[in-house]
Amino acid sequence: MPEENTPEEMEVTVESNEAPGATQAPKAPPTKVNARDVNVYYADNHALKDITIEIPENRVTSFIGPSGCGKSSFLRCINRMNDTIDICRVEGKIEIDSADIYDRSIDVVQLRAKVGMVFQKPNPFPKSIYDNIAYGPRIHGMVAGKTDTDELVEASLKRAGLWEEVKDRLAQPGTSLSGGQQQRLCIARAIAVSPQVILMDEPCSALDPIATARIEELIDELRQNFTIVIVTHSMQQAARVSQKTAFFHLGELVEQGNTELIFTNPVDKRTQDYITGRFG
Amino acid sequence: MTDTPANDVAARAEDRSAALVRKRYRAERRFRMYGLAAIMAALGMLTVLLFSIVSSGLPAFTTTQVALNLTFDAGDIDPDGSTDPAKLASGNYRGALLKSLRAEFPGAETRKGRRDAINMISNEVTFVMRDMVLADPSIIGTTQRVWVKSSADIDQLAKGSIDRALPESDRRVNNRQLGWFEKLEREDRVKTTFNTTFFTTADSREPEQAGILGAVVGSALTLLITLLLSFPVGVMSAVYLEEFAPKNRWTDVIEVNINNLAAVPSIVFGLLGLAVFLNFFALPRSAPVVGGMVLALMTLPTIIIASRAALKAVPPSIREAALGMGASRLQTVTHHVLPLAMPGILTGTIIGMAQALGETAPLLMIGMVAFIVDIPQSFTDPATVLPVQVFLWADAPERAFVERTSAAIMVLLTFLIMMNLFAVLLRKKFERRW
Ligand SMILES: Nc1ncnc2c1ncn2[C@@H]1O[C@H](COP(=O)(O)OP(=O)(O)O)[C@@H](O)[C@H]1O
Ligand SMILES: [Mg+2]
Secondary structure, three states: OHHHOOHHHHHHHHHHHHOOOOOOOOOOOOEEEEEEEEEEEEOOEEEEEEEEEEEEOOOEEEEEOOOOOOHHHHHHHHOOHHHHOOOEEEEEEEEEOOEEOOOOOOOHHHHHHHEEEEOOOOOOOOOEHHHHHHHHHHHOOOOOOHHHHHHHHHHHHHHOOOHHHHOOOOOOEHHHOOHHHHHHHHHHHHHOOOOOEEEEEOOOOOOOHHHHHHHHHHHHHHOOOOEEEEEOOOHHHHHHHOOEEEEEEOOEEEEEEEHHHHHHOOOOHHHHHHHOOOOO | OOOOHHHHHHHHHHHHHHHHHHHHHHHHHHHHHHHHHHHHHHHHHHHHHHHHHHHHHHHHHEEEEEEEEEEOOHHHHOOOOOOOHHHHHOOOHHHHHHHHHHHHOOOOOOHHHHHHHHOOEOOOHHHHHHHHHHHOHHHOOOEEEEEEEEOHHHHHHHHOOOOOOOOHHHOOOOHHHHHHHHHHHHOOOEEEEEOOHHHHOOOOOOHHHOOOHHHHHHHHHHHHHHHHHHHHHHHHHHHHHHHHOOOOHHHHHHHHHHHHHHHOOHHHHHHHHHHHHHHHOOOOOOOHHHHHHHHHHHHHHHHHHHHHHHHHHOOHHHHHHHHHOOOOHHHHHHHHHHHHHHHHHHHHHHHHHHHHHOOOHHHHHOOOOOOOOOOOOOOOOOOOOHHHHHHHHHHOOOHHHHHHHHHHHHHHHHHHHHHHHHHHHHHHHHOOOO
């Protein structure tokens, strides 16, 4: 029955029809986030220049590039966290599902519920594990009553792969967990409000390799339900978790495309130098 | 080992570095000694201060009582034998007391002798007699042995503060009184008791009846006003400046002004209070409400500065976490930032309150320096506060007020230490690692 075909399978067919022979070619899912000519200024510092990128739905897109090239700045444009910085000015257009998020009719609180964020340093609230998860759903009125909340907390922790480790100590403070657990708690907290996009800014940079591996596995699982954008310093990580990669350099988006292509066959000289470790 | 030049150089370098290490150790030891010496000096001075206050203040916590045979003469107290409480209350107790004193102290018949006898005991004794009669009218016509409070001079004599060997003219107690007192002592009719009066009454001209409670209540009422005004206003200002206000020239100007305000001499706030609250708004003089408003002005900068520091100490990652979850700015502040900053804010507030509690100068300007014998019942009653009470008593010439001054300082210090201790405990309890 044709109706049973998932969109992905259909796209595969379309893709292979268009590019015969390219068996490794990416599927072409719909675009979730569409950025056009985005410029970011911090006072007089022109931090990002004419960034244009499409971020595909239910895929992991990674931003790589040397420190200070503007990866975080761009990530923060997507949930308008830059609004909280007085000196920051954003120009250009960013659409999520074809709706301009910088439009005046958009409420940033609702936008941020739709676009979750995980930060570089795990930053659980200094409250109980339970309250960390329940906070978002509560302020957005997604839960009514205790059983409702309990269920959502459990479900979120399970999806973040943390439930088994913390189910007996939900009342303990989130800050009492290990670094890797704290970061998974932050991921669980982000997915508790059922966002559509999750932004992760170097989520593993403060973690040991084992905790990093767990987060990477988790990211791969979460991709089924969420569109994920991850900033990373580690090219191996970008290669392992992402399907699409964008390389930033000095505020410019130098190169973007299928992760494997970027890593095996970069077009730009700067990308080449970066991934071969000549700077960064 | 041969003495090659290379070896020589190495050996000399080693010598030099050993000398350097020794020198560094010596410098560190010396530095630690300086620090220790500074702390010792500070502690020494504190000890001297506390010792002198406590040693001169402690006697104020005891008082001397003497046992007198009081005759409740029916002719004076209840001439028509009606036993009507209203009439009993207005009986001539002074007459009854004088009769008793004449019987008790030989030589009290003359005018001068009578004055000497009266000056042996506190002038509250007539009220004690009245209260006894009202409580039990059947004692009218009888003679009772009653422990009554001695006068302040006799109290000083009993405590040894008045030297009996001095010539009569240099003594506040004359020979006749001394003789009476020594007779009472021989008959075992003098005792020292805890001075409850000191903790249960307000100021009085008579030292033995003067107490600290009026000033304590005045301080409490004043500080309550100060807290109610300065805490919300201070915290709101700090939250606005720290969390909402754009960082521009205007907020810089405001910041500089607040910091300056914290350094303004407190008497200026008193003058402001006098001009604005008393002269313009015509609020009552000497009232805790005005004192509280003046002290609130003075405490505001302290609270704002402490609150801003506490808010700044909340890591930005917490704000980012909340904003990233889709909390509004107000929710971020009220749900996360403010609760985390609260211990710091409260610590600053308590320290500001402690400052306000010890403040005298601005209150002098608004008339809280008056002599007030009633314990204030409301925010508009005339009142005085602890440090002003200290100021007033320190001005009084009587020996008995000198010890009460020190005792009042002890009470004030006790409150201050308790407040600061509470602030420290609060900080300890809520100290956070992020
Ligand atoms: N809050 C800020 N205020 C001022 N300048 C900033 C701020 N955040 C970032 N920048 C500037 O923007 C540029 C890009 O920074 P960022 O986006 O953090 O880079 P990356 O995440 O790639 O290391 C840098 O030059 C940095 O100095
Ligand atoms: Mg960054």
